[in-house]
Amino acid sequence: MSTATPATGSDVLPRNAIFDELGFPTDPDNLYTQTVGQMLNAAEQMDLQHRVKVILAQPKNEVMVHFPVRMDDGHFKLFKGYRIQHNNVLGPYKGGFRYHENVHLDDVKSLALLMTFKCALARIPFGGGKGGVKVNPRSLSEGELQRVTRRYCAAISHMIGPDHDIPAPDVGTNAQIMAWFADTYMLSSEHADNNALRVVTGKPVEFGGSLGREKATGQGVADVLAEMLPGIGIPLQGMTVALLGFGNVNSWAGRILQDMGAKVIAVMDHTGAFRNDNGIDCHALAAYSEENYGIAGYEKQPTATGSGTNAAAGVEVIGEDEFYQTKCDVFIPGALEQMIQPKQANMMDCKVMAEAANAPCTPAGDRVLQDKGVEVIPAILANAGGVTVSYFEWLQNKSCVTWDADQVDRELNRHMVFAARRSMVAREKYGCDLRTAAFAAALEHLGAVYKVRGIFP
Numbered sequence: 001m002s003t004a005t006p007a008t009g010s011d012v013l014p015r016n017a018i019f020d021e022l023g024f025p026t027d028p029d030n031l032y033t034q035t036v037g038q039m040l041n042a043a044e045q046m047d048l049q050h051r052v053k054v055i056l057a058q059p060k061n062e063v064m065v066h067f068p069v070r071m072d073d074g075h076f077k078l079f080k081g082y083r084i085q086h087n088n089v090l091g092p093y094k095g096g097f098r099y100h101e102n103v104h105l106d107d108v109k110s111l112a113l114l115m116t117f118k119c120a121l122a123r124i125p126f127g128g129g130k131g132g133v134k135v136n137p138r139s140l141s142e143g144e145l146q147r148v149t150r151r152y153c154a155a156i157s158h159m160i161g162p163d164h165d166i167p168a169p170d171v172g173t174n175a176q177i178m179a180w181f182a183d184t185y186m187l188s189s190e191h192a193d194n195n196a197l198r199v200v201t202g203k204p205v206e207f208g209g210s211l212g213r214e215k216a217t218g219q220g221v222a223d224v225l226a227e228m229l230p231g232i233g234i235p236l237q238g239m240t241v242a243l244l245g246f247g248n249v250n251s252w253a254g255r256i257l258q259d260m261g262a263k264v265i266a267v268m269d270h271t272g273a274f275r276n277d278n279g280i281d282c283h284a285l286a287a288y289s290e291e292n293y294g295i296a297g298y299e300k301q302p303t304a305t306g307s308g309t310n311a312a313a314g315v316e317v318i319g320e321d322e323f324y325q326t327k328c329d330v331f332i333p334g335a336l337e338q339m340i341q342p343k344q345a346n347m348m349d350c351k352v353m354a355e356a357a358n359a360p361c362t363p364a365g366d367r368v369l370q371d372k373g374v375e376v377i378p379a380i381l382a383n384a385g386g387v388t389v390s391y392f393e394w395l396q397n398k399s400c401v402t403w404d405a406d407q408v409d410r411e412l413n414r415h416m417v418f419a420a421r422r423s424m425v426a427r428e429k430y431g432c433d434l435r436t437a438a439f440a441a442a443l444e445h446l447g448a449v450y451k452v453r454g455i456f457p
């Protein structure tokens with residue numbers, strides 16, 4: 001489907017005085033300014049020291065690297081990579097790295113900031129970081145992908161580490177890429193010990209990965225919905241769901257919610273969109289999508305489950321507008337940033353939007369949804385499951401133990417439920433929307449830690 005268009009000028013929140021103090025750009029489309037604006041909006045409701053707001057409004061370190069990679073045809077191509085370390089007051093910087101042709105510095109800064117708040121909200125002893133390489137991974141052969149990964153790791157290896165900054169998968173990266181990344185880091189003489197395995201999470205299970213990590217973000221989305229929906233008056237059994245994006249996060253969210261009794265009635269990814277009011281089989285669609293790099297063509301696969309049953313029967317190809325207009329209980333954006341702008345928000349017909357993706361909504365899109373009475377479960381709450389199980393992986397590596405899948409699921413559920421409850425308590429306390437409340441609940445923790453630690457010297 002079409003790529004996200006830039007937000008319009010009216011998408012901007014009222015300009016905070018801290019933007020001028022720190023010399024922020026005046027560009028209203030800037031995602032970083034918008035994300036900091038949401039954080040400051042929460043900070044204004046609370047008794048938070050000015051210095052904490054200023055510190056959290058900027059990342060500690062912003063690194064850009066350029067590295068050459070030999071391509072299969074023998075020529076060398078120069079790639080651009082980023083690693084942003086937003087904040088480490090709670091613990092080592094933590095956050096994924098993505099491979100996407102549109103990766104920009106300010107996007108990575110925004111995602112790094114969100115990681116700081118996600119970890120604070122889930123009370124995980126990590127800070128926030130994020131990285132990326134400007135590349136379309138599907139344009140590379142497997143060998144090229146491996147060489148890009150190893151050179152990116154080498155380019156940033158001096159600034160990461162198992163107790164300093166711990167990357168993980170994100171859009172366009174996966175467990176295999178984490179394995180190449182860890183192997184490169186561990187082979188460099190300075191880091192040549194098994195402790196170095198903890199430098200990255202989201203690894204394959206046979207190489208230090210945790211059971212349950214691959215599905216963790218989708219599982220966390222489902223856990224938060226199960227905790228919050230009864231209070232909103234939506235029963236999980238039979239609730240209708242639309243999924244924007246069907247990659248790692250949303251294909252798992254779809255499969256898990258379907259197994260919990262929900263009905264996924266519409267799905268859209270970058271290749272196409274479907275609808276089936278009787279429910280789309282997300283297990284069959286996930287198997288198809290993984291093999292075909294997208295959902296397009298699934299409707300022509302009558303035996304997609306391999307069981308002989310016609311899993312794709314009743315699936316109807318729809319257009320982008322029709323997808324957004326699908327009436328459903330829960331809409332789950334799990335694709336890229338800033339896709340839901342006022343145009344899309346106006347078309348949407350849902351009771352709840354759970355942000356599986358980071359920053360899927362512009363502030364103006366968000367306001368449209370609020371005016372329509374849609375309950376928005378913000379990304380720092382809804383998608384915190386990924387970093388939570390990454391933390392479990394890091395803990396298992398550190399203590400040389402292996403948790404079984406039930407233990408991972410149980411501990412994840414505990415973290416997600418408490419993060420949801422903290423957000424609901426903050427909503428009562430500050431009388432605000434859930435996004436502001438989730439930021440406020442995280443800021444309470446960050447502010448308390450800054451207060452006891454003080455500022456050096």
Ligand code: NAD
Nearest residue numbers: 001002003171172245246247248249269270335357358386
């Ligand atoms: P992914 O690369 O596996 O999937 C991305 C999905 O978005 C794909 O289905 C793709 O087709 C779809 N998409 C891309 N452009 C689109 C377009 N123009 N229209 C419709 N669909 C489009 O990525 P992922 O790991 O599932 O991550 C999705 C989101 O979740 C991102 O915002 C990411 O930062 C966030 N997130 C991921 C994790 C994780 O553990 N992977 C954790 C927290 C948050």
